[in-house]
Amino acid sequence: MDDQMITSLRQALEISPDNVPLKLHLAQVLHQANRLEEAEKEYTELLRLTNDDKPKIGLARVFFAQGAYSKCNVILEQLLDNSSDLDLLLLHSRALLREKRIADAIEVYEQVLEIQPHFQDEELDKALRVAGTILADDEADFAGHSIQRPLVTFQDVGGMDAVKKEIELKIIKPLLHPDLYKAYGKKIGGGILLYGPPGCGKTFIARATAGQVNAQFISVGLNDILDMWIGNSEKNLHQIFEIARQNTPCVLFIDEIDALGASRSDMKQSAGRHLINQFLLELDGVDYNNEGILIIGATNTPWHLDTAFRRPGRFDRIIFIPPPDESARASILRLKLANKPVASIDYEAIAKKLEHYSGADIEAVIDLAIEEKLDAAFTSGIPEPLSTKDLLQAAKKHKASTQEWFSKAKNFALFANEGGLYDDILSYMKIKK
Ligand SMILES: Nc1ncnc2c1ncn2[C@@H]1O[C@H](COP(=O)(O)OP(=O)(O)OP(=O)(O)O)[C@@H](O)[C@H]1O
Numbered sequence: 001m002d003d004q005m006i007t008s009l010r011q012a013l014e015i016s017p018d019n020v021p022l023k024l025h026l027a028q029v030l031h032q033a034n035r036l037e038e039a040e041k042e043y044t045e046l047l048r049l050t051n052d053d054k055p056k057i058g059l060a061r062v063f064f065a066q067g068a069y070s071k072c073n074v075i076l077e078q079l080l081d082n083s084s085d086l087d088l089l090l091l092h093s094r095a096l097l098r099e100k101r102i103a104d105a106i107e108v109y110e111q112v113l114e115i116q117p118h119f120q121d122e123e124l125d126k127a128l129r130v131a132g133t134i135l136a137d138d139e140a141d142f143a144g145h146s147i148q149r150p151l152v153t154f155q156d157v158g159g160m161d162a163v164k165k166e167i168e169l170k171i172i173k174p175l176l177h178p179d180l181y182k183a184y185g186k187k188i189g190g191g192i193l194l195y196g197p198p199g200c201g202k203t204f205i206a207r208a209t210a211g212q213v214n215a216q217f218i219s220v221g222l223n224d225i226l227d228m229w230i231g232n233s234e235k236n237l238h239q240i241f242e243i244a245r246q247n248t249p250c251v252l253f254i255d256e257i258d259a260l261g262a263s264r265s266d267m268k269q270s271a272g273r274h275l276i277n278q279f280l281l282e283l284d285g286v287d288y289n290n291e292g293i294l295i296i297g298a299t300n301t302p303w304h305l306d307t308a309f310r311r312p313g314r315f316d317r318i319i320f321i322p323p324p325d326e327s328a329r330a331s332i333l334r335l336k337l338a339n340k341p342v343a344s345i346d347y348e349a350i351a352k353k354l355e356h357y358s359g360a361d362i363e364a365v366i367d368l369a370i371e372e373k374l375d376a377a378f379t380s381g382i383p384e385p386l387s388t389k390d391l392l393q394a395a396k397k398h399k400a401s402t403q404e405w406f407s408k409a410k411n412f413a414l415f416a417n418e419g420g421l422y423d424d425i426l427s428y429m430k431i432k433k
């Protein structure tokens with residue numbers, strides 16, 4: 001089909017060799033048929049026949065297909081001097097990436113994202129944005145953050161009654177009834193900061209908060225923002241808050257808040273100071289309107305955080321998210337086993353054995369038990385439901401992962417407990433002040 005077309009195009013061109021549209025068409029068909037050298041030749045000849053951009057664009061594409069990335073980039077740089085065509089920017093970013101000019105590739109990709117904030121591209125996202133975020137189907141992810149409308153609500157969170165109540169009072173109510181708060185002259189704004197050992201549900205409860213009020217959930221890892229876009233952190237920070245402002249009502253979840261810690265050596269330099277200030281500026285919402293945004297921060301190491309973050313109107317509620325207590329563990333077990341094949345299970349007995357286990361640990365125990373069951377089912381040919389015994393056995397193979405965190409946290413709670421900030425840690429550890 002292509003061959004036939006190419007032959008007839010060539011015949012036509014013999015009669016009128018300077019017919020630009022015809023020659024362009026031939027070049028495109030040659031490119032499509034992957035006859036790259038011939039396409040290159042036609043496009044090169046076209047450069048002499050016309051000043052139009054089309055042959056240049058075609059040539060850039062052919063060079064890209066040939067793996068001649070630096071030639072491709074030279075042409076694109078010239079073209080993009082007076083154009084910001086999305087396709088060309090994308091091609092340029094890809095070619096720069098393949099040429100290993102990462103910083104340049106990022107810069108060009110940022111231009112793409114400026115034009116189309118929700119743009120996604122597998123190769124570019126993987127190399128230039130932050131790797132490692134696993135995304136659900138309905139999520140858009142770009143520049144290290146993701147937006148989604150979560151399906152989980154407080155019902156899916158086991159235990160944490162006090163935390164749920166606090167979130168309800170401090171951030172959900174003001175979101176739902178801003179006028180009432182204003183009428184009483186109560187300032188809305190600021191956020192809450194969740195801290196505690198890994199896997200105990202900080203991210204999960206933040207997500208459920210969004211689900212609870214059917215708001216968007218925008219999640220950012222600060223380390224990613226800081227590391228991936230060296231030199232552009234401030235701009236990105238601002239961009240993220242802007243995205244939140246455009247997507248209200250939303251929960252803006254900022255993970256790894258400690259990345260802005262005053263004790264980090266890279267935060268002591270003025271660039272770091274700048275970044276902290278920029279963050280506080282966005283958070284204060286004086287220059288900008290943060291109405292409709294619930295800001296939830298999270299960290300495993302609150303002691304690294306700059307104290308300026310804790311002033312009123314900022315993260316003025318600091319909430320400890322401990323490992324689940326016995327009854328919370330039982331309800332987490334119930335929640336996570338709800339859709340699994342189970343025999344009659346003694347949830348309380350298992351919960352008793354799982355002291356210090358995080359929610360994530362409990363999930364791991366369930367996974368292990370299921371794997372064992374699957375193994376057994378393959379050998380015996382009989383799929384059997386999970387039993388109490390299976391879960392207790394699995395618990396022996398997966399130990400609680402929260403202890404290490406407490407051994408560190410203890411020192412801060414004992415020796416840097418200004419204003420009783422870490423009293424919750426002490427009381428969880430049953431240490432008397
Ligand atoms: N209280 C809970 N109820 C139900 N599930 C929970 C609970 N706590 C934790 N989980 C489960 O454990 C998983 C891990 O929790 P999550 O990611 O929220 O922990 P985290 O505190 O954010 O940890 P990290 O500090 O490592 O970020 C969640 O995806 C959730 O399924």
Ligand SMILES: [Mg+2]
Pocket residue numbers: 202203204255298
């Ligand atoms: Mg988390």
